[in-house]
Amino acid sequence: MEADSALADAVPLEQELQDLRNQAIALRKELQIQCSTILASSMGIRAAAAASSSSSSSSSASTDLATRASHQRAYMQRSNYRASAPVTAFKVQDPDPCAVDGGKVLGLRFEAMSRGQFHRPYYVMLNRPYDHSPRHLKLHRHTLPPTVAVNALAARYLPHPSGGQQQHLERFVAELRRDIVRYHNRMGVAADLRRKLGLHHRRASSANHSVVEVVIADIEAKHVKIGWADGRSGRLVLDHDGCVRNLVVFDHQGRDWDTAVQLMGSGKDGLQDLAARLQPRDVDRPGKRHSA
Structure with missing residues (x-):
C-alpha cells in the first residue's frame, strides 16, 4: 500500500517536472527570437556598428555583439533569398569520368516551407545524354518524395527527342513546385489537427x-x-x-x-x-x- 501511495505521489511530480522542462525550452526559444529581433532592428544594427568602430571594440561583449549581428544579417539575407526564390538553378560537375556530356549537370533546388520554417530542400538533376540532340534534357537524379510523380512529369514536359516534341523546362519546374507545395499542405493538415x-x-x-x-x-x-x-x-x-x-x-x-x-x-x-x-x-x- 505504501509503495502504491508513493508511486501515485510520484506521477504528478514527474508531470510537474516535465512541464517545467517544456517551459524552460519555450523560454529559451523566446529568448533567441527576441535577440534575433533586436539584432535585426535598425537600433541593433547601429549599436553593432558603433561597437565595432569604437575604441572598446576589443572587449568581449563588443566582439560578441558584432559577431552575432553579422550572423543575423547573413541569416536574414539567406532567408529572404529562399523565400523570394523558391526554385533556383545551378550547374554541377559530375566527377564520374564516364558521365555523359562531359559530366555537365543542371541542378534544380526546390524550397518548401510551413509554419514559418524551411524544410530540407529538394533537388532535381538533369543532364543531356543525347548526342544527336545536345539541347534536350533528361531526368538524371532527384530527392523528391515518392508522392511527387516526377517521372511522369518528365515524360510529359521533357520528352525524348525521337518523338519530335518540344521540351518545356519551365512547365516541368512549375508542375514539380505545385506538387511539392500540395504535398506539404496535406502533411500540414494532420499536424495542424493534432495541434488543435x-x-x-x-x-x-x-x-x-x-x-x-x-x-x-x-x-x-x-x-x-x-x-x-x-x-x-x-x-x-x-x-x-x-x-x-x-x-x-x-x-x-x-x-x-x-x-x-x-x-x-x-x-x-x-x-x-x-x-x-x-x-x-x-x-x-x-x-x-x-x-x-
Whole structure:
C-alpha cells in the first residue's frame, strides 16, 4: 500500500517536472527570437556598428555583439533569398569520368516551407545524354518524395527527342513546385489537427470519446486516420490541395453515418471547424445509423 501511495505521489511530480522542462525550452526559444529581433532592428544594427568602430571594440561583449549581428544579417539575407526564390538553378560537375556530356549537370533546388520554417530542400538533376540532340534534357537524379510523380512529369514536359516534341523546362519546374507545395499542405493538415486537439503533448483524457490519434495513413498524405479513446476509428480524405473532401467513421457495429455527417457539417467548413467538432463536448451520439 505504501509503495502504491508513493508511486501515485510520484506521477504528478514527474508531470510537474516535465512541464517545467517544456517551459524552460519555450523560454529559451523566446529568448533567441527576441535577440534575433533586436539584432535585426535598425537600433541593433547601429549599436553593432558603433561597437565595432569604437575604441572598446576589443572587449568581449563588443566582439560578441558584432559577431552575432553579422550572423543575423547573413541569416536574414539567406532567408529572404529562399523565400523570394523558391526554385533556383545551378550547374554541377559530375566527377564520374564516364558521365555523359562531359559530366555537365543542371541542378534544380526546390524550397518548401510551413509554419514559418524551411524544410530540407529538394533537388532535381538533369543532364543531356543525347548526342544527336545536345539541347534536350533528361531526368538524371532527384530527392523528391515518392508522392511527387516526377517521372511522369518528365515524360510529359521533357520528352525524348525521337518523338519530335518540344521540351518545356519551365512547365516541368512549375508542375514539380505545385506538387511539392500540395504535398506539404496535406502533411500540414494532420499536424495542424493534432495541434488543435492538443495531441502534440499527450495527456490523459477523462473523456472516453476523445480523439487520441491523428496520423497520416498513406504515402500520398491524402488519408488521415483518426482514433478515439472508445475504439472508434475514422478516415479523413483530402484532395490534392489538402482540403477536406470526405470523412468516414467506424465503430464496433460498422460504419457510423450520423457521427460522420455531424463532424463534416456543411462540407464547406475549414479545418478549425472540424477540430472544434472533434472535441468531446461537440460529439453527441444518440440514435446513430450504422451499416455493416
